[in-house]
Amino acid sequence: MREDGGVIQGELFGDPSGASAARERSEPAPGAVLLPGWLDDDAQLSLVAACREWARGPAGLHSVRMPTGGMMSVRMVSLGWHWFPYGYRRVADDGAPVKPFPSELGLLARRAVADAYGPGIADIAGAASYEPDIAIVNHYPHGAKMGLHQDRDERTDAPVVSLSLGDTCVFRLGNTETRTRPWTDLELRSGDLLVFGGPTRLAYHGVVRTLPGTADPALGLVGRLNITVRQSGLAAE
Template identity: 65%
Template sequence: MDAELFPRGRTEIAPGAVHLPDWLDADRQRRLLEACRGWARPPAGLRTVPTPGGGTMTSRQVCLGWHWYPYGYARTVVDGDGSPVKPFPDLLGGLAREAVVDTLGADSLGTDDAARYDIALINFYDADARMGMHRDSDESSDAPVVSLSLGDSCVFRFGNTESRTRPYTDVELRSGDLFVFGGASRLAYHGVPRVYGGTAPPELGLAGRLNVTLRAGGF
C-alpha cells in the first residue's frame, strides 16, 4: 500500500523467525517472476503434488536443485514426469544469502557445505489453495529457511516446534515480503490457511500467489 496507517517494519515473530516487508522492490519482483515462469515450463515443470493419503496438494509446485516429494528428496521428478530436476540457479543462492544476512545476520549463514543453499520449492497458489501446517524437516542442514512472496497476499501461520496447534501467529505476507526462520524456530510448524485473491500488484501481471522457498539440503 502507498499509505499505511501503521507502516510495516521488521518484526521478529519468534526467536530466529523474522518478517521483513517489501524486501524485494518492484523491479526485483518482476525479474524473479519472469525466472519462475521459465522454471515452471516442462520438463520437470509445475506439477500437482500427490500426497501419501491419495489426495493432492491444492498448491502446485516446481523444484530446483533437488526434487521434493512427500517426504524426501530426489534428483528426478519421481512423482511426476520422471525428468531430471532443473539446476539450482546462482540467482537464488545469492538471494538466500542476502536474505539471511538482512534478517538474522551473517553469523547465521555458517561456513560449511551444510549451509550452502541448493534447493528451491516454488509453490503457486490460486485463491482457493491452502497449505496445511507442516515442518520443513526433510533436510540434513539446519540452515535458515528463506521464503519470498510474489503476487496475492496471504495469511502465513507461524506456529511452534511441538505441534500443529496453538500457539501460533498469523502474519500477512504481501508481494515482495521476506520471511526467514532458523535457529530455535527452524523446525516450527507453519502453513497458509488463506490467500486473498486479486490483491497482487497490478503491474506485476500475476493472478495468484507464488512462494519461493529456499533451503540448504546438507546432503
C-alpha cells in the same frame, strides 16, 4: 490476541531495498525475521519471469499427491533437488532430471539471511555458512492453502528463506512441538521476506488463506507465488 488464541502481526533479481516505511521489520518468534517489502518492484518482476521459465516442462510445475491419496491445492516446481513427500531426489515426477539450482537465487538467499540476522547471524545455526542448493516454488491459485507442516526433509538446521510474490496471504507460524496453538498469523504481501531458523527452524507453519485480487496488476500474476530456498545437507552427486 485473537479469541482462538493466535496472534496477528501484521543482481539478476534487482536490488532488494524496497522496504515499506509503514510496515517494519519484526521478529515473530526466536530465529524468525519478517522484512516487509524486501524485494523492490523490479526484483519482483524479475522473479515472476524466472518462475514462469522454471514452471515450463519437463520437470516443470506439477500437482503433488500425498501418501494419503489427496492432492495438494498448490502446484510446485523444484530446483536443485526435487521434493516429494517426504524426501528429495534428482528426478522429477515426469522422469526428467530436476532443473538446476540457479546461482543467482543462491546469492539472493544468502543476502536475505545476512539482512535478516545482521550482526547476530553467528547466533543462528547454519546462517553464517549458509549455502542453499534447493528452491521450491509454490503457486497458490485462488482458494489454495497449505496445512501446518514442518520443513524437516533436509539434513541440516540451516535457515529457510521464503519470498512472497503476488496475492497477500495469511501465513501461520506455529510452535515446534504440535500443530496446535500457540501460533502467530502473519500477513505476507508481495515482496516480503521471511527467514526462519535457529529455535524456529522446525516450527509448524502453513498458509491459512490467500486474499485474491491483492496483487499488483503490473506483476501479471494470478494468485500467489512463494519461493522457499533451503540448504539440503545432502551429498552432491
